[in-house]
Amino acid sequence: MINITTTGMTRRSFLTAGAAVTGGLVVSLTLPLGIRPADAAAASADTARFAPNAFIRIDHQGIATLVMPMVEMGQGVYQGQAMLIAEELEIGLDQVRLEHAPAGPAYTNPLLGGQVTGGSTTIRAMWQPLRQAGAVARTLLVQAAAARWGVDPAGCTARDGRVHDAAGGRSFGYGELVDDAARLPVPDAATVRLKDPADFRLIGQPLHRLDTPDKVNGRAAFGIDARLPGMKIAAIAIAPVFGGRPAGLDEAAAKAVRGVHQVVTTDEAVAVIADHWWAAHKGLEAAAIRWQDGEHGGVSMADLRADLDAASRRPGAVARDEGGVDQALAGAAQRLEAVYELPFLAHAALEPMNCTVHVHDGACDIWVGTQIPGIAQAVAAGILGIPAEKVTIHNHLIGGGFGRRLEADGIAHAVKIARQVSGPVKVVWSREEDIRHDMYRPYYYDRLQAGLGADGRPVAWTHRVSGSSIMARFAPAAVVNGVDPDGVEGAAEPPYAFPAIRVEFQRVEPRHVPTSWWRGVGPTHNIFVVESFIDELAAAAGADPVAYRRSLLDANPRARAVLDRAAEAAGWGGALPAGHGRGVALQYAFGSYLAMVAEVKVAADGGVRVHRLVAAVDCGRAVNPDQIRAQMEGGAIFGLTAALHGEITITDGRVAQGNFDTYLPMRIDEVPVVETHLIDSSEAPGGIGETATAAVSPAVTNAIFAATGKRLRRLPIDPAALKRA
Template sequence: MDTLNLDAPTSGPSTSRRTFLKGGGLLLGFALLGGMTTSVFAANAAQVTEDEVKAPFAPNGFIRIDPKGTVTLVMPMVEMGQGTYTSLAMLLAEELEVDLDQVQVQHAPPNDALYANSILHIQSTGLSSSVRAFWTPLRQAGAVGRTLLIAAAAKQWGVEPGTCKAAHGVVTDGSGSKHLSYGELAEAASKLPVPAADSVKLKEPKDFTLIGTPAKRLDTPMKVDGRAIYGIDTKLPGMKVAAIAISPVLGGKVKTVDEKAALAVKGVHQVVKIDEAVAVVADHLGAAKKGLEAAAIEWDDGPHATVNSADIIKELEEKSKQPGAVARNEGDAEKALGSAAQRIDAIYQVPFLAHATMEPMNCTVHMQKDSCDIWVGTQVPTLTQMFVAGVTGFPKEAIRIHNHLLGGGFGRRLEPDGTVLAVKIAKHVDGPVKVVWSREEDIQHDMYRPYYYDRMSAGLDADGKPVAWTHRIAGSSIFARYVPQLFVNGLDPDAVEAAAEPPYALPNIHVDYVQVEPPGVPTAFWRGVGPTHNVFVVESFMDELAHAAKQDPVAYRKALLTNNPRALGVLTLAAEKAGWGTPLPDGQGRGVSVAFIFGSYVAQVAEVEVGTDGAVKVNRIVCGLDCGMSVNPDTIEAQIEGGSIFGLTAALHGAITIKDGRVEQSNFDNYLPMRIDEVPVIETHLIKSSEAPGGIGEVPTSIVSAAVTNAIFAATGKRVRTLPVDPEMLKSSS
């Protein structure tokens, strides 16, 4: 396997559909005329030119098989550590009847027509949707390929296709005496009529040989030995490097820059000023950073210079007192509250959060007279292409996106702002320029998970059973900015996800949402935005109800899940595997959390130890998971582990605060990640299911906070309603 070819464009000039969908040998997809895809795992990614086009073949945009038998999957989703490139390759390989190590992967070019995520409706990697969205299309693509290859062999042998079979990239006749490899059959297969994708027969799950088995990730070797190429690794002939400083206050502008001092630094070539930022362009990053420091920039802070976290929270508190857009209203919750034997009220808060990906924001741009090449890691190639077209005035076809492996995404790279900024700078630079954000710029100019302020009320009958439930959510709407067509009548579907439809039977329920936009603080998706706060609130409050009813938290939930067997199943499994009910030492406790999110049912039990100084140590997390049919159990386990740690980081440490319009956190010394000595033992237990796959990546991040804070309550009797956990609050009074 080799590294990416960074000199190859991924989008070419406009062509007809018939010309576009061509290829050498058997091409179940496309040839990019005038360009090529960049290979992630392929040994020698070769340009597919018009001279190499042998025969038309156009069932879909996913598969290419050359005369040597090389199988290439043109990957519609991006790899940012979640294992997508392996799991999606498994779907294709299963139906195509090739081994996983026979498949190489290439980044797909921007093309919504061919590669739109069926859940998100654009070419976008997010919402834990990659396997869910391509579970059927990629298997169909493989089955179409297999059908054609078998038909080509049968025609050559003069037998019925039904008498032949395919395995390991070879077609064999009924007697087992004749064999033809896929490479030998590719050209002949490309000349056959292509069956409709929904007409080919897919395997029954009982016949799967690859799906459901633990497979080693295709991208691991190159990441271990350093051959993996991320956007920040881009190297081009004549490339310069730019360091940037962005106005520390959103809406601020450059006031003064000492260009002379910056240009006096050896290696610095120019200083570029745009409204909200200054870039120093140099031979290398070290010189650029020194030049930026020498520039002694002064800023006009603009209208948001007095914004503070306390004022933002106060506004949320006040506006949350008013009714909002109704997400769900069943029964009469207010009446039921008034007649309940017991009423419980609580306020929950979760803070702004930064993504803090290991690879900071970066983008390389080569602006030319009538085109623009971009080397970047993005979760949204077509959206990025559209925004750049708007900035440059070029048609989309002139914007060539060279996508890369992502050194972390978590939703940050759903936003094209970093690329747009780099393009604005590149307009003033002759030749390619790589724009690199420092860690400080990255954290202080992120687009943050919203601060949410939630009001909860519930009524219990004489037996402690909930008879009323109300939940009001106040916070920023990401949908209103990102997908305004889905922000209808003041309701943000993401902001209420996992709140409007909790897994429990609740006879009288009212959930509403109040949009409150924080001045000067941009908000965006953060690894499962709505559920990351709503599961924490719902599951913490459910624990409060169990305590008020003087009932065991697991037993209390089970009684409310009798009509939800899959949710009940994961709860039962997690509790059993965790040894729920067995004694723990003083100062330790177990907490539980349950949810249905991203198409998966999940429960977690956390074992937590709280010291007399209030320090929290999470010792163990046990996860019960029903995600439907599992593609790669090994990846699922890794995602549960990684997502739980990501969520724990936020629960124990994560908070972005604003003072005088500026983000106070700047690097990993004051925006803490989990340290290795803090990481608990994490166990994953899967329920075998025949249901369609659910999502995984954002599931554990969303559920872990409540399990941990409920465990803290079990250990200390102190309820955590505001994140991150405050050790001062948990200090022993003895």
């Protein structure tokens, strides 16, 4: 059973516990898991705690509270992070409680340089730090027990929350040792002994998700579930053209709606404050808001595509240039060229954007589900003109992030509204506002050229990526010599060996359309482009797509292994009915290797049905194999949804789509069977949350080519292009 509890804790007591926080309340996710009821566990805890680092506190009852540095948004990282700590701390998952981390530098993601959950980095970033945190605590508890017995700590062992002496006849529970352990000097985490993987008891086990029961029964609390005394609800309407602003409204009509208290305007939005959301929503309708569109009111998709096409014809910043591409192309027996396009994509998370804010007494409290607590804190402080430590982020479970909640725009809107409202206010976006004011996966427009030798093998490969640079806004220092590293991930380092290769990045910002992360950005387009074009080369060479790829992988055994496993499991080469085809895609992205085979049927009317997806993945050491399979399934469905249906278009400066009738989700009857095969590996973990999302679209479109002979270079899949006469 999982209970959301709000624990009163002073800043001083939490700092004493070893974590830097911003004061106020700490929202904690409590997982008693069969030890005792949540309220009994909380009542039995006392203030004398052993807290050797920012991630662990152990009380006198032996309850270990684990503070989760990366946030849970359905991807299972609370389970994975807890397993890493508990493995080294030598406790079971039935002996822990979990808390959301507060905003603070103690919870920095070492791969991303900030308190950020994203980029499929949680397990690969925290693989070492969280195990070290658990090992430090275990070491101190063993030392405390050994001191009591007057024995050498090397002869003592920890197991199941107890320390045992060498003979095994005496033991102390962790709760009995916390006071002694708290007085010992904390060793350098880099010096503590980590367990031999052969001794792992949790890591590598397919353990069931701990948060599932309460997500099923409704007890789990997400940001939209925040409830505070005296709280009001705000519905928001943002200028329909990005960069526009309110030009007028009928405030009296809005206030005439029963339950409406106040109408608030900001630089680009209007909010109606009411007792409940429906009154606020009806108040917005009654307000009859007039908007000033600004300079982008006439922008269309034709304009945006023309910008990209023109830019793609110019040389870009060079990400990689090896082997003398121009000379190799000049001497090629055959040359191929192609242009690929991928659309803007929204996130459309199940939980729409929302944020609850209380501005009071020179301080601000925020209840929200965010992937960036530290950035959120700084943004709110900047708007209010107060020190960051006066802003407290009460983080929550997230009902779908996909990169959308790596941005603080929703929090900024809520703070601007809340500073004009007395008492706490929850700002909730309608589904239409959520889709029409998203920050979108960029539109990409790529030009490729390849030269083949007389044997059909590539002698040269060029790839020019044209699109928005999210890193230039989000982390400018990461953009070196004009190259966005995310923009070329999956393109600059393909798994294949090309004698000559040049990859360029041409930054093209889409006038006024905001862009951001989307369950993978660069790889979600680059893998489609690279794997589609390599399929074109195989077809031009008259070669089997799997065999052709395999011939280019002599120097990449991990990539070849996943390709072989996926092909074998999918029955590659076996007979299929008429109208069916198999396609393959291979990638190295997010620190993991993946091959995916899709089996599809294309009907006479051009309708595409994906029957089966077979994936083989080498993500290094598997922390929880069951969770990897779940992420492969979810990621594949997310990516397949986009391939079949996903497209945001701009008309008269506005997003044309507004709800699930125009921005279609995948229906349950469309979902294929997804099989996942894991490659055993002793390598450090790679990322998994976004991996399948990138691979699925080229596997499917390559299967469509196998079934129909028609090559798709633009997404989403257009049935009209596949219709047979």
